[in-house]
Structure formats: C-alpha cells, structure tokens
Amino acid sequence: MAKRFGGRFSPQPQPDENGARRPARPAPGEVRHPLESRTRWVTIMAIPFLISAFWQDPNGLALHLIAFGSLASGMWMTREGLQAEAAYDARRVARRPAIPRKLFGGILTGLGLAIGAYVPGAEAGAGVIGVAGAVLHWLAFGTDPMRDKGMEGVDAFQQDRAQRILAEGEAHLKAMQDAILRTGDRRLEARVGMFAATARELFGHIEDDPDHIAPLRRYLGVYLQGARDATVKFSDLYAQTRDPRARQDYETLLDDLETEFAARSARLLEGGRSDLDIEISVLRERLAREGVRPADPAPTDPAPADPAALERPMTLDDLLIPRQGEKQRR
Template identity: 60%
Template structure:
C-alpha cells in the first residue's frame, strides 16, 4: 500500500515542525571500506578455480578483509560521533586499529604460498601501513574532560546511555506505524533531547538537575509512544494523533527550557568565578591597568590652553589701552 510522503517541506506539515532533524553522524571516509571490500572480490571469484588449499586460503583472505572493513566502518562511525561533540570519551575499542590488523592479515593470507612466508608477511605489514594512511588512527584521548570528576562523568555517561536507549525505543515504535510525518516529529523531539544530553556531557555536575528529565520523563515518553503505536494503526483516530503530537510539543518545550536553564546556570557560574578572581586580585594589591593616554591629545590640549591664556591677555591689554585713551 502506498504511503503519502509528509516531509518537512510538505504543505500539511506545521510550520514549527519544519526544521530538519540532524542526520546520522557520517564520517567523510565512510565510503572507502566498501570500495576496499570490492577490490578484494578477486579472492572470492578465483577461489573456486584452485586446489582445495588455495580455495580455502582465498576464501579466508576475502572473509578477513571483509571483516576488517566492517570493523573499520564502525571505527569511522565512532570517530564521527567523537568529532561532533565538544565533550567525549575516546572509543572503548580501537576499531580502526583492529581493522588494520585484520586487513594486513587478509592480504597476507591472500599472498601466502608454500615457501613464501617472508613475502606474505611483508605484504601484510604493507597492508597495515596502507590502512593507517587511508583511514587514520582512532581517537586515543578523552576530549573536554581534563578537569571533570571521573565519578560524575561515569554517572552522566550511564544516564545518557539509558536515555538514548529510551529514544531508540520511541523511534522504533513510531517506525512500525509507517508514517513519515510522525517519524520526523519524533526525530525532532530526539534532537531536542540530545541538546540536553550535550549539556550534561559538558558539565556532569548538572546531572542532578537533569536526572528527572533523562529518566522519568523519557520513560514516560517511551511508554506513551509504545501505546500510541499500538493503538493508532487500528483506529486511525485523528484526535488520538493530535493528542500525541500535542504531548510531544509540551514535552519538547520542557526539555528545551531545561537545557537553556542549565546553560544559564553555567553562564552564572562563569560570572561568579570572574568576580571572585577580580576581588582576590584587588585584595592582593593588583589594580587594573589605567587606560592609555594619547600624548598627542594631551599636547593638543596643552597648546589649546596656552593659546587661550595668551588670547585672554591680549583682550585685557586692549581694554586697558582703551581706558587710558579715554
């Protein structure tokens, strides 16, 4: 059955919902693993025209290279998510490194021949080096977490993972309905929630203020979405749909207001830190530097005052001469 498209530029889409939700994070090199897998396809095509040992070796080489490219693609996705955030942990598993090792192993297997182990090893090392040149290294350091408490970071990371799981369940439930407009609406709500997640990532100390939103409210939104996804396909009731969209609107406003509140709190904390630092500097006798005085302007003012004094003397002398003539 055909489904009517209801994208963000459709006439029936409300104006306040036409902003595009963020797309999936994609690395600029995400297409390269596919081409490397295609380039390794001769191992698969020629395997069945060889002796049993050669066939097994070529099939293993193609399978290892395909697994290496899958691991590399996952590493690129993790790196894209790492680069997109101002505060992020390094990936727990260096997937690109493992992908490079597997790629070198696959090339070595494909070049392996009796009595040519040294040559196959050299080809494998060359494959590892080429993989590193083509895809780069994994992020090996945490970003933006130099002065943060590790305990607070771990708590915030666990809460964010639970919240993202609730969002994923909401999107899966709406996807079962098959309505693109509802899918886009839930995606916009998810983007608003991700803004709150970013605030907590940047400052894990805000977790206590956002805990209710990331836990109780998201669980309620997930449960309401699941019930709506189970009811609406059977009834097709417009009122039920309007109630659900209104519910999302109100919840989205609450999440957006909470994210702005956390941002204002961070700004107030910065202003307090600046004022405290200024007071300490003044207490220690450090005064702000006076504004520089333009010597040219000072000289000009002095010249002008000197001219004015001479002009007054000239006027007074003229008056005295006039009186004496009288």
C-alpha cells in the same frame, strides 16, 4: 533547484538569535564518516580470494579463505573505528575509543594480503606485500583518536554515569521514533523528531557538564519512558481509528514535554553563565587583595580639532610657543 525544508516544526536544531546553529547531540548512527564507503569497496575487491579458493588444493583453499576472512574482518573493524571516530568528532566532550579498531583493522588487512600473496619459497615477498597493505591502510583511513577531548576538569565517574543514563534516554527516543512509524503520518513523524532533537540538546548539555545529571535524572528516565509508552499506545490506536481527539491530546503532550526539556536546557546555560560570573568576580577580588590593579580602560578618541584651525598654515612660532610654555612650568 530543490530546497531542504526547515522551520519551526523541523526536527533539525534551529539557529539562535545570533544566527549560529545551536549545538545538538547527534543521534546514534546519525553521523557517518566520509571514508566509511571505502571499506565496502575493499571488501568487494577481496572477493576473488573467496572465489578462487574452490579451485585450489586443500592448502590453497584454506589460505585463500583465511585471506578473505582476514580482509573482511579488517574492513569490518575499520568501519567500526570510523563510526567511533565520527561520533568522537561530533561531540564537544568525548573519550577516546576504548579499542583502537582502525589499528586492528590495518593489522588484519595486512595479514590478509600477506596470506593471499603467500607462495612457498617467497615468504619475504608476501611479508613485504602485507606491510605495504598495512601502511596503505593507515594512509587511507588514518589513526584512531588517542586522547580524550574536553575532559579537563570533568569527573570520570560522573561522566560514565551520565553516559549510561543518556544511553537509556536514547533507547527511549529510538523506541518513540520507531513506534510513530506505524501511524504512517509524516507530520507526526516530524513532530516526534522535533521533540527528539530538543531532548538531545539537553543530552548534549549534560555531556558537557555531567554534574547536573542528578536533578535531571527523572527527565531522562521517567518522563522519556512515559513518553515512549504513550507513543506506543497512541500509534496502535491512531493506526486503527484515526481519532483526531487522540491526535490532539498526543501533540499537546509532546508540546508540554518539549517546552519542559527546552526550559531545562536554558536553565543549564544560565547556571553555567552564573558560575562563570562568580568565578570571575572571585578571581578579581583575589587579584585586588594582592595589589594587582585592573587594566586601564582603552583611551577614548580625542575630540575632533577645529576645521578652521586645521586649514590655517602652521608657522615656526606655533611650534616654539608651546615648548616655551612647558619650560616656564618646569
């Protein structure tokens, strides 16, 4: 059985010391919705409206073309909505889509079916078919995300600013991955992919806490832009000369950049842990000032009894003597 390659130089995020995979920000277009292929099949099944339109009278021609266009537009809107939902589900902090694309896709789908089924004198039947098509669209593709996720306590202005800066960083990474393809070297492509995964891990931490965007802006802008320019120049040179020294210098540059980006991600995690410790200590001090005692520690297990005493049968005196001692103490 074929086995997917993975290791130190694999572009996928590596597991941490506990065996769990580290969270990484997915690249745009990398995450796909499992229902996305259904839209293609619905569009294909609407082709008879397009073909039969040329054997109709002018009114029928217009109606069939509008029906096909409405169905195709509805499936396009639905596919865009599924892609937005997949990106929403893949991130821990995300805003709901600004436009409910799947909702509009369902409306266009029902409208296209109603127009395609329209027959003079049977308008009610066409309306029923349109409503049934919209309901089936909702059952097949679901609804759009209607609320923000993980946005509690996050500054909306900082979040929008971070999204714009991260979009520029993603564009630089995409340009690097496109430029390195000109070398035709799979190892270099994987090496750039590994650096991109490390950078996207930092992107994910910034999305979770956009307040740290200011000190990291030069990493997302200047450094990534410089890496993109260096990748373009290296790809043009290496595709012609295959200079091993240029390759070594370029890989060293990627190693330095990846080390720096990974260090920044680790510092963000350590800073978040320090902030949590401070919040907990402040809260405990406030509770102590208000007279709230901390919870008692869990009782420890009693010492094991003597095995010889356990083997000895218990008599009535053994039960009465301790109680008499308790009465004397009282």
